[in-house]
Amino acid sequence: MNKLAFAAAFTAAMAVGAASFFAFAQTDESASPPERAARLQAALEARAQTRPRLAPPRLGLPAKPAEEDRINWTEMRTALALSARRDTSAGQTTAAVIARPPGMRAAAAENFKTVVTREVNVTHLPVLAPEGSRIAQTLKVYSLGSSYSATAEVEKGVAMRMSGARKKLVIGDLRSARTRIAAMRKESRTLGSVDAPYLVTRSESSTDLTFAKFGAGYVLSIMCDDPADARCAEDDFIVKLASNLLLLNPEAEGE
Amino acid sequence: MARNRTRQNGNAAGWLLIIILIALIIGGYLWRQNGGSSPLPGDGAPPADETPADDGALDDDAPPTDDETPDDEPADEPEELTDIDGKVFSYLPVGDLLPSSGPGFVDETVYRENILFPTEDPVFLNSQVYRFGGGMGSVNGMEGSQCDARNYDYPWQDTFCEHRDRNQPLCPGGGHEGLDIRPHTCAKNVHWAVAVEDGRVIDIRRHWVTIQTPDGTIYNYLHLNMGELSVSEGQQVLRGDRIGKISNDFFKSDGTPVATTTHLHFEMYENYVESPGAEPLFTKVNPYMTLVAAYDRMLRGE
Ligand SMILES: [Zn+2]
Numbered sequence: 001m002n003k004l005a006f007a008a009a010f011t012a013a014m015a016v017g018a019a020s021f022f023a024f025a026q027t028d029e030s031a032s033p034p035e036r037a038a039r040l041q042a043a044l045e046a047r048a049q050t051r052p053r054l055a056p057p058r059l060g061l062p063a064k065p066a067e068e069d070r071i072n073w074t075e076m077r078t079a080l081a082l083s084a085r086r087d088t089s090a091g092q093t094t095a096a097v098i099a100r101p102p103g104m105r106a107a108a109a110e111n112f113k114t115v116v117t118r119e120v121n122v123t124h125l126p127v128l129a130p131e132g133s134r135i136a137q138t139l140k141v142y143s144l145g146s147s148y149s150a151t152a153e154v155e156k157g158v159a160m161r162m163s164g165a166r167k168k169l170v171i172g173d174l175r176s177a178r179t180r181i182a183a184m185r186k187e188s189r190t191l192g193s194v195d196a197p198y199l200v201t202r203s204e205s206s207t208d209l210t211f212a213k214f215g216a217g218y219v220l221s222i223m224c225d226d227p228a229d230a231r232c233a234e235d236d237f238i239v240k241l242a243s244n245l246l247l248l249n250p251e252a253e254g255e
Numbered sequence: 256m257a258r259n260r261t262r263q264n265g266n267a268a269g270w271l272l273i274i275i276l277i278a279l280i281i282g283g284y285l286w287r288q289n290g291g292s293s294p295l296p297g298d299g300a301p302p303a304d305e306t307p308a309d310d311g312a313l314d315d316d317a318p319p320t321d322d323e324t325p326d327d328e329p330a331d332e333p334e335e336l337t338d339i340d341g342k343v344f345s346y347l348p349v350g351d352l353l354p355s356s357g358p359g360f361v362d363e364t365v366y367r368e369n370i371l372f373p374t375e376d377p378v379f380l381n382s383q384v385y386r387f388g389g390g391m392g393s394v395n396g397m398e399g400s401q402c403d404a405r406n407y408d409y410p411w412q413d414t415f416c417e418h419r420d421r422n423q424p425l426c427p428g429g430g431h432e433g434l435d436i437r438p439h440t441c442a443k444n445v446h447w448a449v450a451v452e453d454g455r456v457i458d459i460r461r462h463w464v465t466i467q468t469p470d471g472t473i474y475n476y477l478h479l480n481m482g483e484l485s486v487s488e489g490q491q492v493l494r495g496d497r498i499g500k501i502s503n504d505f506f507k508s509d510g511t512p513v514a515t516t517t518h519l520h521f522e523m524y525e526n527y528v529e530s531p532g533a534e535p536l537f538t539k540v541n542p543y544m545t546l547v548a549a550y551d552r553m554l555r556g557e
Pocket residue numbers: 431433434435520521
């Protein structure tokens with residue numbers, strides 16, 4: 001009986017001892033900050049990868065350039081005409097009561113004293129930029145032929161950049177990136193100015209609105225002094241900015 | 256009989272108490288010997304969003320991976336790729352961020368296969384916020400200065416989608432859509448950032464220099480020494496051209512400075528599709544694997 005009780009007690013005690021060991025082991029509270037830092041650093045080193053000097057395996061999954069990079073110039077002209085028609089009917093029916101509808105409107109590069117006309121003329125895609133009085137005074141366009149960027153000050157404390165590109169990449173990591181892209185697309189709504197779905201993303205350094213139209217991809221970025229500024233932290237400001245676009249090369253055609 | 260059993264039970268209870276106490280002491284002692292860490296197997300690669308208490312699960316005296324070759328071995332070249340200082344280059348997987356520092360974003364894509372690495376010297380990719388000298392360093396016990404030698408060492412670590420204040424679709428719960436690169440040493444205004452491919456400087460403003468390529472790719476270089484840039488707006492640049500020196504410039508539009516560490520914040524925008532013919536998205540992407548591949552080529556002298 002005594003032996004049995006002792007054996008039972010011993011087994012129970014060992015179980016408690018083991019449990020206490022693992023319980024202690026699960027908490028890191030008694031470790032000093034330098035101990036915690038050292039342990040973390042060691043854990044990072046343990047799971048880091050190195051690169052063999054000889055016969056290195058390929059890194060990552062390469063993106064491939066997409067073949068298709070054509071611009072639909074007919075669609076551009078149709079969109080311009082549709083927008084003009086919306087403006088006309090809005091003007092006729094509502095007088096000055098309601099603001100102009102969203103639109104894409106032709107504007108000659110020569111009208112902007114800071115825009116170099118040649119930059120617009122050598123760009124092989126529709127050159128879009130948002131409307132605005134301060135933008136009109138500070139707008140600059142830089143062309144790379146198949147891509148361009150337009151930059152300006154929007155208002156006090158907010159700068160902008162609008163870029164367009166004909167070429168596309170087919171991303172390499174389909175597994176995770178496709179999932180994310182699907183999630184991003186689900187959130188998209190329609191941009192009135194160009195009748196295209198859009199998506200707003202937000203990061204530390206900018207708030208970005210992207211859409212695809214006429215065969216090109218576009219991104220409008222705004223940079224606020226303070227990312228918590230409502231103009232960057234909420235969608236309204238950037239969506240409104242992208243809802244009235246200027247087309248700086250309305251006469252452009254396919255090459 | 257009944258009394259005898261009670262006394263026996265009393266004895267057994269006494270023994271139990273003593274043995275439990277001894278076991279507790281032994282358990283505690285073993286735990287201290289283990290440096291207070293868990294000896295459980297299978298803790299090698301916790302997910303990026305684990306809490307700090309669940310991480311750091313390794314013996315203090317376990318040798319670092321860099322030191323696997325014995326010291327007394329002849330001074331042959333190591334089998335692993337090293338930088339000009341002889342340090343073995345190592346990196347953590349994409350999306351593997353510091354504990355409690357954000358969700359990360361796993362993307363193995365090498366977006367540009369032939370770009371040059373954006374600096375001339377060896378560098379260290381790691382968190383400016385959650386390590387020594389960062390505002391959140393204490394989360395991981397990393398209290399100290401930004402010049403702490405442990406910040407200037409491998410392995411590299413991804414900081415894309417590191418936690419910031421706001422939510423957005425690419426980084427749920429996060430907001431850092433770039434990579435933070437510490438220069439070769441902690442000295443600011445010394446180490447050069449260079450153009451990764453041919454393109455054009457399309458914006459120089461506040462604390463950023465933006466370069467675009469004919470393919471549309473946009474590279475953003477933040478926190479260079481803006482008063483001493485080697486490029487001007489509108490200029491064509493060639494792959495390898497010096498842009499500016501890595502610094503800690505950070506300004507509001509009225510010129511008010513904002514504090515930050517000495518580092519290059521590097522961003523990349525791509526116009527991409529998930530399959531041919533789809534409508535493109537033109538957004539920031541995670542340049543981590545693109546930079547790992549470019550650095551690999553740089554260390555090989557390619
Ligand atoms: Zn950064």
